[in-house]
Amino acid sequence: MxxxxxxxxxxxxxxxxxxxxxxxxxxxxxxxxxxxxxxxxxxxxxxxxxxxxxxxxxxxxxxxxxxxxxxxxxxxxxxxLPSADAIKAGGDRRLEKALLDKAGVRNANYYVITSRQDFDDAIEHVGLPMVLKSALGGYDGKGQWRLKQRDQIEAIWHEMEQCIAATDTQAIVAEEFVTFDREVSLVGARGKDGSVAVYPLAENVHTNGVLTLSTAIADTELQQQAKQMFTAVANSLEYVGVLALEFFDVDGTLLVNEIAPRVHNSGHWTQQGAETCQFENHLRAVCGLPLGSTKLIRSTAMINILGEDTLPPQVLAIGGCHIHWYGKEKRAGRKMGHINVCGDYNGELQRKLCQLAQILDKHAFPAVHEFAANFSE
Structure with missing residues (x-):
């Protein structure tokens, strides 16, 4: 094949x-x-x-x-596979929002902006504060603005107007600002026969809009919500392959923030933490093979390596630590690789993350150091 x-x-x-x-x-x-x-x-x-x-x-x-x-x-x-429509929905926030509405899954209130009048209408419809995102392009915190007060309107519109004018097809999607407890994501697969298999939810930490730490979690209530929404979106698209949904957890209720029609950064932990990793399951799905088990086999977290092309060798001295390099040329902020760290149970994983905080640079790995600081309190 x-x-x-x-x-x-x-x-x-x-x-x-x-x-x-x-x-x-x-x-x-x-x-x-x-x-x-x-x-x-x-x-x-x-x-x-x-x-x-x-x-x-x-x-x-x-x-x-x-x-x-x-x-x-x-x-x-x-x-x-999955399909051109699925890929387009993941790359255009207007299509993404329409898909979520069609699938009947909860997401933030929004308004599409292509003109100054639309911007004024969005402010009235969505309210302040709001988050503004370019419909096309923009990821890892790029192409986004936060409008908190009315005295920011003119300055932000000036930047947005330039963004909209850059191409004939660009627009801005205004979303209500959601106060959430944490960000989580669900990675799952849908086969050609319509079968669905989802991994445990991952709790995600972002630094300056970029994912820095992702940890598999066990939360039965949230898992059930997430699977229902995943299945609704995947079935709506007649999707085949691995799909990721990113959520806001708001007092135990999930809102979809974004979808990614592909294998996803927050699912890299599955390489060491699940019986079948997300990459194998994507291939199984698109090749018409039975989906593999998504069972969590040990407590696992993934740490993104951003802008660094070397790590202290002591990292590999910690049992359960696995480094995955991407073979890229070093560039500030670039995703150069990731570390998967595993433990036989949550307490062991937490202690290993604290060990890593003593080895890894504080500025390059802020989420690990923040975790260690909170854990020791």
């Missing part, structure tokens, strides 16, 4: 590693260069989308922001 992945980053890399034991070959299409590359070595093994499609049995994607003409070609081949 040969799977072509649109995108040649770390998610394609980890799909390749997960696919090898199943004899699933992975190649990656670099949407910027048009090259077909090996996802591990990044060596060029071909060129051109049509050539890549011809060789593939299945086509999938590792990210949402893909040109619509590329998606159309892949969809026309009859090989593309």
């Amino acid at each position: 040969h799977v072509l992945v649109l995108g040649a980053g770390q998610l394609a890399r980890m799909m390749s590693l997960a696919g090898a034991p199943l004899n699933i070959e992975i190649s990656a299409y670099d949407v910027d260069s048009g090259n077909i590359v090996h996802p591990l070595t990044q060596s060029v093994i071909g060129n051109g989308l049509h050539n890549a499609i011809e060789r593939a049995d299945v086509i999938t994607a590792e990210f949402e922001h893909i040109a619509h003409d590329i998606l159309a070609i892949c969809q026309q081949s009859g090989k593309f």
Whole structure:
């Protein structure tokens, strides 16, 4: 079985590693260069989308922001999963919101802005404070504004107007500001036969809008809510593959914040913490194979490595610590890899996170140090 992945980053890399034991070959299409590359070595093994499609049995994607003409070609081949519509919904907040409404799942009150009049109407409809997000592009905290007071309106509109004018298809989605207890996410898979398997919820910590720490949690009530909403969204899209839903936990009630139609950063913990990792389950789903067990096999957390290309070797001296590098060139703030840390039970995992705080740089790994400080109180 040969799977072509649109995108040649770390998610394609980890799909390749997960696919090898199943004899699933992975190649990656670099949407910027048009090259077909090996996802591990990044060596060029071909060129051109049509050539890549011809060789593939299945086509999938590792990210949402893909040109619509590329998606159309892949969809026309009859090989593309989950679907062009699913990828578009993950890359356009207007489509995402419409999907959530159609699926009947709770999300923040919103308003779409393409003009100054829309902005004024949004302020009245949504109210202050509000969060404003570009409909296209923008992630890891980029392309977003917070409007707290009316004296900020003109300055923020000036920036938003420039963003809207940048392309003919851009808009801003205004959302009510949700006061939440924590952010959680659910990663799950839906097979070709409609079967659904979801992983335990993960509690996520973000620093400056970027995920820094994700920990698998056990919460029966929230898990049930999350699975119901996951199933509603996945069935609405007739989805095939791994899908992630990000939530706000508001006093025990979940609101969907965003969806990601792909394997997801907050699911990397499944490589060591679950019986079948998210990358293998995505491949199983799109290749028409039975889904693997999503059972938690040990307490696990994932730590993002941002802007660092080395780690103290003492990290590997801690039992249950696994480093996953992405083979990227170092750049400030860039996701360079992640650490999965495991324990036989929650207390052991917590102690290992505290051990890591004594080893890892405070500025590079703020969430780990914050956890350790709170744990010791």
